[in-house]
Amino acid sequence: MTAQDLIRPGAVIEMAHGGGGRATARLIRQIFARHFANPLLDQGHDAAVLPRPVGRIVMTTDAHVVSPLTFPGGDIGSLSVHGTLNDVACGGAWPIALSAAFIIEEGFPLADLDRIAASMGAAARSAGVPIATGDTKVVERGHGDGVYITTTGIGVVPDGVEISxxxxxxxxxxxxxxxxxxxxxxxxxxxxxxxxxxxxxxxxxxxxxxxxxxxxxxxxxxxxxxxxxxxxxxxxxxxxxxxxxxxxxxxxxxxxxxxxxxxxxxxxxxxxxxxxxxxxxxxxxxxxxxxxxxxxxxxxxxxxxxxxxxxxxxxxxxxxxxxxxxxxxxxxxxxxxxxxxxxxxxx
Amino acid sequence: MTAQDLIRPGAVIEMAHGGGGRATARLIRQIFARHFANPLLDQGHDAAVLPRPVGRIVMTTDAHVVSPLTFPGGDIGSLSVHGTLNDVACGGAWPIALSAAFIIEEGFPLADLDRIAASMGAAARSAGVPIATGDTKVVERGHGDGVYITTTGIGVVPDGVEISxxxxxxxxxxxxxxxxxxxxxxxxxxxxxxxxxxxxxxxxxxxxxxxxxxxxxxxxxxxxxxxxxxxxxxxxxxxxxxxxxxxxxxxxxxxxxxxxxxxxxxxxxxxxxxxxxxxxxxxxxxxxxxxxxxxxxxxxxxxxxxxxxxxxxxxxxxxxxxxxxxxxxxxxxxxxxxxxxxxxxxx
The missing domain is CATH 3.90.650.10 (PurM-like C-terminal domain)
Incomplete structure (x- = not known):
């Protein structure tokens, strides 16, 4: 099954893509898993298991609702990676993993979602931090605004660092x-x-x-x-x-x-x-x-x-x-x- | 400043509550910090610092878009805590912290938000797991559906446990x-x-x-x-x-x-x-x-x-x-x- 299978011209998000059944699995496989591929995500569990960290853990979360979704110098995908990595860094920590939760509006073009996921995957790879786990929900037309992305980051604080x-x-x-x-x-x-x-x-x-x-x-x-x-x-x-x-x-x-x-x-x-x-x-x-x-x-x-x-x-x-x-x-x-x-x- | 200061009759979420300025700070203090109070959240940073965990870390995230927001036996607040704690447990792990990111629609009654936050705080306290950090965004009327809550959980997997x-x-x-x-x-x-x-x-x-x-x-x-x-x-x-x-x-x-x-x-x-x-x-x-x-x-x-x-x-x-x-x-x-x-x- 190729990406083209899903992302054909004019294809859009349907409510079924959020139902947790075959359509959801296909969306995840053909868009998110393809662009975010990394050993943690590829475990394919609801929860990702990370190596034992050496230090205190920092945790931070951000909901991204930027409008428009694409702007000069970035888009909601890269922004949601950068924003959360920077919040982890604000704790004096080195980020070790991100999670990504998508709330997508029915009717959103799959080609746009693919482009945003590609940008997000590229930002995470460039940062050297895996998107370890995720979630996808779909809301009816008129109850969202294209796509919202909530990213959560965890990182490890070196001993002796006490940002406060x-x-x-x-x-x-x-x-x-x-x-x-x-x-x-x-x-x-x-x-x-x-x-x-x-x-x-x-x-x-x-x-x-x-x-x-x-x-x-x-x-x-x-x-x-x-x-x-x-x-x-x-x-x-x-x-x-x-x-x-x-x-x-x-x-x-x-x-x-x-x-x-x-x-x-x-x-x-x-x-x-x-x-x-x-x-x-x-x-x-x-x-x-x-x-x-x-x-x-x-x-x-x-x-x-x-x-x-x-x-x-x-x-x-x-x-x-x-x-x-x-x-x-x-x-x-x-x-x-x-x-x-x-x-x-x-x- | 009391909660009544914010949650007066007929008060609703305004765009300013998502602006990151005084109105956001007041919303967080009077609703979220009040209902979620715990030492990690009370650090008041963008990122919460957790104690050094002893074991591998599990990470999981879920966007909650349940409709209606309140239903027999629960609401989106308690559901968003339970759903994520259970995903952590599915990794064989003991949950140590949650994060919560809110996307709230302009015009949403503050009294309803307060009730949802109270339910969420009660679920977390009853589970013994702190909501360590959070985020609040506001979207214009007609671009959301009351409130969406994305919770992320991390937990520690005991040695020898390999759920797969x-x-x-x-x-x-x-x-x-x-x-x-x-x-x-x-x-x-x-x-x-x-x-x-x-x-x-x-x-x-x-x-x-x-x-x-x-x-x-x-x-x-x-x-x-x-x-x-x-x-x-x-x-x-x-x-x-x-x-x-x-x-x-x-x-x-x-x-x-x-x-x-x-x-x-x-x-x-x-x-x-x-x-x-x-x-x-x-x-x-x-x-x-x-x-x-x-x-x-x-x-x-x-x-x-x-x-x-x-x-x-x-x-x-x-x-x-x-x-x-x-x-x-x-x-x-x-x-x-x-x-x-x-x-x-x-x-």
């Missing part, structure tokens, strides 16, 4: 691995009525190799966090709140592509609120900042790494820390996070 | 932990136009404690598998295909409630195709069958456990094994699995 906002201290440095806003603006550029042909690509990328080098050199890193939904402002506000320390950014030091800055200005968006999918925030001791920046810059995903701020004093007991920023014109402003929704379904 | 269809051999016994069809018929009874007031409840339940006792007594169990979507016929056909052995069922020995049998007859459904959510198939050596049945029957979830069949000869090389059944009237018939879809969105 509770380890944030006054005087630590705040590093960022590259430019802000690329993913969100790339998505926006594809949404109906907002095409502005800037050639901006999503930064969607797997960061676990860069993080592994960082953690190996500086096991004492306090925090790693990828500024996705809600952007830099949401992520750093969360860290300021959780740690009870003020964080001060230096606007001039935050890397941003001119075309992203231009698009933000045109659309009235604050680039600090915009989602990234291939960037990492690192908070570390002052003396570790330069060595870590050197390591980040040696990776393709960290070429524009910069020190963007400093952890300030602890707030009064019981009050949350604040995020503030020295602006380009030398003032100081509070950087709040969004109360509402700026860019829905960005990931 | 490749270990199926001629002469092994096929055991089932209880009655068939309860879940599917309970769901059907709630669907519009099909209410038939039989009082049939879903069998949705966590089986990991029963399985742990089985595995401790008989580490050499060949296969554990929960016959969910597609029912007994899909699960055993998969095992027959994967193992290359014919499996012969004894119809008279398959436990079924009279009211489920009656509903199936009325609706023209084959109970062997109907989903179960709290049953386990076990394939084991002939001499282990009685001791395992005794263990199963000692658990509330295994009270009706029975030996339902026997593994027959290996098929000719390269041909799949078949599932067949000695019928009540003494004939023999092939039990095929469904080509199409009998009961969509059963789990």
């Amino acid at each position: 906002p509770q380890r944030i201290r006054s005087g630590q440095a705040v590093l960022l691995s590259g430019t802000v806003g690329d993913h969100g603006i790339a998505i926006l550029s594809r949404r109906q009525g907002l095409e502005f042909g800037t050639g901006i690509q999503s930064d969607s990328a797997a960061l676990h190799r860069m993080v592994a080098d960082m953690v190996a050199a500086v096991p004492g890193i306090a925090v790693l966090r990828d500024p996705t939904r809600g952007g830099l402002s949401a992520t750093l506000n969360e860290l300021a709140e959780a740690s009870g320390h003020t964080i001060t950014l230096n606007e001039a030091a935050i890397p941003i592509r001119p075309e992203v800055a231009g698009a933000c200005e045109m659309l009235g968006l604050d680039p600090l609120h915009i989602a990234n999918e291939g960037k990492m925030i690192c908070i570390c001791a002052e003396e570790d900042a330069e060595p870590l920046l050197t390591i980040m810059r040696a990776h393709p995903q960290g070429g524009d790494a910069a020190r963007i701020g400093t952890v300030g004093d602890a707030a009064a007991p019981g009050t949350p820390g604040l995020l503030r920023m020295t602006t380009l014109i030398g003032g100081m402003r509070i950087v709040d996070w969004l109360a509402g929704e700026q860019l829905p379904r960005i990931c | 269809p490749q270990r199926i051999r001629s002469g092994q016994a096929v055991l089932l932990s209880g009655t068939v069809g309860d879940h599917g018929i309970a769901i059907l009874s709630r669907r519009q136009g099909l209410e038939f007031g039989t009082g049939i409840q879903s069998d949705s339940a966590a089986l990991h404690r029963m399985v742990a006792d089985m595995v401790a007594a008989v580490p050499g169990i060949a296969v554990l598998r929960d016959p969910t979507r597609g029912g007994l016929s899909a699960t055993l056909n998969e095992l027959a295909e994967a193992s290359g052995h014919t499996i012969t069922l004894n119809e008279a020995a398959i436990p079924i409630r009279p009211e489920v049998a009656g509903a199936c007859e009325m609706l023209g459904l084959d109970p062997l195709h109907i989903a179960n959510e709290g049953k386990m198939i076990c394939i084991c050596a002939e001499e282990d069958a009685e001791p395992l049945l005794t263990i199963m029957r000692a658990h509330p979830q295994g009270g009706d456990a029975a030996r339902i069949g026997t593994v027959g000869d290996a098929a000719a090389p390269g041909t799949p094994g078949l599932l067949r059944m000695t019928t009540l009237i003494g004939g023999m018939r092939i039990v095929d699995w469904l080509a199409g879809e009998q009961l969509p969105r059963i789990c």
Whole structure:
């Protein structure tokens, strides 16, 4: 039986593909198993058995509902792999396996599903992390939106690594691995009525190799966090709140592509609120900042790494820390996070 | 800030609840963190750090799209916990953590979400397994169906346990932990136009404690598998295909409630195709069958456990094994699995 057997012209997802019978088995064999092939998945059980890990386990999950499904620089398939690998890396861990659960709308073209699965398989292979197990459900036309993919990742944390906002201290440095806003603006550029042909690509990328080098050199890193939904402002506000320390950014030091800055200005968006999918925030001791920046810059995903701020004093007991920023014109402003929704379904 | 702050009368999910900003943080704090509270989740990271496991890791994932969201004997919250715990148990493993990813439709009542999260938290606590990490996304009205929940589970396999269809051999016994069809018929009874007031409840339940006792007594169990979507016929056909052995069922020995049998007859459904959510198939050596049945029957979830069949000869090389059944009237018939879809969105 070949893939062409299933993916003939005009073929679409039918409710039977989610029924758990022969049609489901055929869909899994001809699309998912073909693109994701690896020894763990090929066990063919409902549950994949992984080798005995040496260290503590990190577990993270993300539902991906990005719209549109394909955008400049990626698609929901590669994004769902990168997003979860990066969350594992945020635990200071090396990812060892992914799971993938699909909720597909009746009528979704099988050729599109095949392309998304191919992109997902390629992202996982390129990352060196197997998609070990999965699940497929089908919902009726009008009760989904093409395909939603929930990926879960597990990884192993090396001994001595303790990533936690509770380890944030006054005087630590705040590093960022590259430019802000690329993913969100790339998505926006594809949404109906907002095409502005800037050639901006999503930064969607797997960061676990860069993080592994960082953690190996500086096991004492306090925090790693990828500024996705809600952007830099949401992520750093969360860290300021959780740690009870003020964080001060230096606007001039935050890397941003001119075309992203231009698009933000045109659309009235604050680039600090915009989602990234291939960037990492690192908070570390002052003396570790330069060595870590050197390591980040040696990776393709960290070429524009910069020190963007400093952890300030602890707030009064019981009050949350604040995020503030020295602006380009030398003032100081509070950087709040969004109360509402700026860019829905960005990931 | 109290839960009432968020869950006021008429309050519904808005797009902002999925934006990753303050509204998302508030939703997580007031609903999910409140109902799921445990030390792993309370770490408040994107990734949860688990203790070092002692053994191989099992990983499994399931997207839950059951409709309706609440049914006799359970709801999508408890179902999503039980379904994934049982898949972990099917690996012969003891579950150590769950993740939960929510895709919620704009306009979904917060009070309903709160009730589902409460049910989910109660199921996890009762099972003794923490929901260690999670994610929340919101999709626009008309692009979802209330709420979808993807749960992923990891567990630890004791040394010496090797659950695999490749270990199926001629002469092994096929055991089932209880009655068939309860879940599917309970769901059907709630669907519009099909209410038939039989009082049939879903069998949705966590089986990991029963399985742990089985595995401790008989580490050499060949296969554990929960016959969910597609029912007994899909699960055993998969095992027959994967193992290359014919499996012969004894119809008279398959436990079924009279009211489920009656509903199936009325609706023209084959109970062997109907989903179960709290049953386990076990394939084991002939001499282990009685001791395992005794263990199963000692658990509330295994009270009706029975030996339902026997593994027959290996098929000719390269041909799949078949599932067949000695019928009540003494004939023999092939039990095929469904080509199409009998009961969509059963789990």
